[in-house]
């Protein structure tokens with residue numbers, strides 16, 4: 001695979017040092033992927049402002065995130081799933097969509113009401129998904145109820161979102177905000193935009209009648225457990241107060257391959273968050289005027305959010321239950337001796353002694 005290089009778009013953005021390290025780490029990956037196959041596709045159910053829907057989630061295999069090519073976010077390994085050469089054309093993208101429809105027809109009794117499309121980058125970036133493909137995808141799913149497309153805030157504009165809303169689809173733009181705190185987003189995550197740009201994207205989405213779903217990251221590198229939890233509670237509250245943002249997906253960081261987080265993890269400098277921290281944030285923000293859900297990917301494993309190993313599945317089930325019901329009492333039913341260790345970490349872990357416990 002060729003060395004990722006920054007182009008003019010990325011110049012002067014993000015932290016140069018982070019980008020340099022991330023470019024070096026990503027360059028070690030030489031896997032490539034078939035441009036006619038989606039990265040992943042699966043069926044699930046999801047909580048939306050209109051209730052719980054059967055969903056079809058699609059991760060399209062595109063040229064990948066342009067920010068990741070510059071180095072990009074410290075925890076994100078998605079670019080490693082991109083195709084060699086950096087772009088996938090209309091025909092191949094539509095073949096991927098057909099593959100997803102076939103998967104749905106083979107595995108579900110009826111068509112999903114909710115379609116979620118991610119691209120390991122930005123669906124609304126026309127270098128990843130050309131305008132022609134965006135319109136064709138909107139047409140393909142025009143008979144469904146709801147659509148979610150993921151994008152960085154700078155690519156969100158009303159004309160693009162209108163491709164979906166004009167076809168009668170309730171549309172949400174999913175934005176990887178990660179945190180409402182600019183300093184944490186810039187210095188720990190290495191994302192280049194400010195909260196104000198997220199708010200601008202909310203305005204653009206709202207202008208077409210679309211909504212915004214914010215993705216937050218619990219415990220980026222360099223934050224101790226208690227600081228990460230505080231940052232998340234504050235972030236959920238700021239998202240709830242942002243006009244147009246009706247849902248927060250608060251996702252605990254996991255250790256992905258070819259990332260700075262993975263380097264830190266191997267050197268004893270990073271532990272993914274405790275599942276108790278996830279519960280704590282969900283419980284503390286349950287009264288906010290926003291749906292808050294969390295999907296602890298890799299729960300119970302060393303590289304994913306975890307507790308002691310005994311209670312992880314139980315706590316994960318409570319979180320899933322909370323996602324659908326938004327009722328914090330689900331957490332009253334889970335307990336384990338390891339809460340004492342987590343409480344100790346919450347009282348004593350600091351950025352310079354972390355991780356205090358593995």
Ligand code: SF4
Nearest residue numbers: 065068072073076121
């Ligand atoms: S988290 Fe999003 S913006 Fe950051 S490198 Fe990954 S795909 Fe790109």
Ligand SMILES: [Zn+2]
Nearest residue numbers: 308311336338
């Ligand atoms: Zn436990």
